[in-house]
Amino acid sequence: MADIHASARPRTNAARICTIIAFVFAALAIFLSPLIFGVLGLILGIVGAVLGDKPLGWYAAAASVVGAIIGAVLVAALLN
Template sequence: MVDPATNPAPSRAGNAARICTILAFAFAVIALFLVPLLFGLIAIVLGVIAATQGDKPLGWYAAGAGAAGAIIGMILGAIVYSAAS
């Protein structure tokens, strides 16, 4: 039998934070290919929300991934644009 005092069930806030983290990572990947500033910013905001709601390490990693996705996406867009012209 599981003792709730030693192994509590995850709270709603914990679940919401984890969902924000997953969405932040997904938007960071999308930012590599489509509208990097928009999707990168969304990933950063969701990562910060997740980190402040309790998913500390992964939330901050997701925010960092959003920033990296935005920067790399802009670099890739500049490379593709310069190669096409």
């Protein structure tokens, strides 16, 4: 019987580091710069997921997008 996870990449330390930094950037996107940290968090989350930290890498990418949206809404509310 073939192993269905044989083609899945094993999680590396680099994948976990990218995922953790992506979550940090998601939080920074809310408070500092939504565009910069949101995009960087999205990229690092995807890289973490591709390197094998699934599904946490995808969650980090999604959290970065949500953080960027919340940050942009807060900036718009503060400027008006």
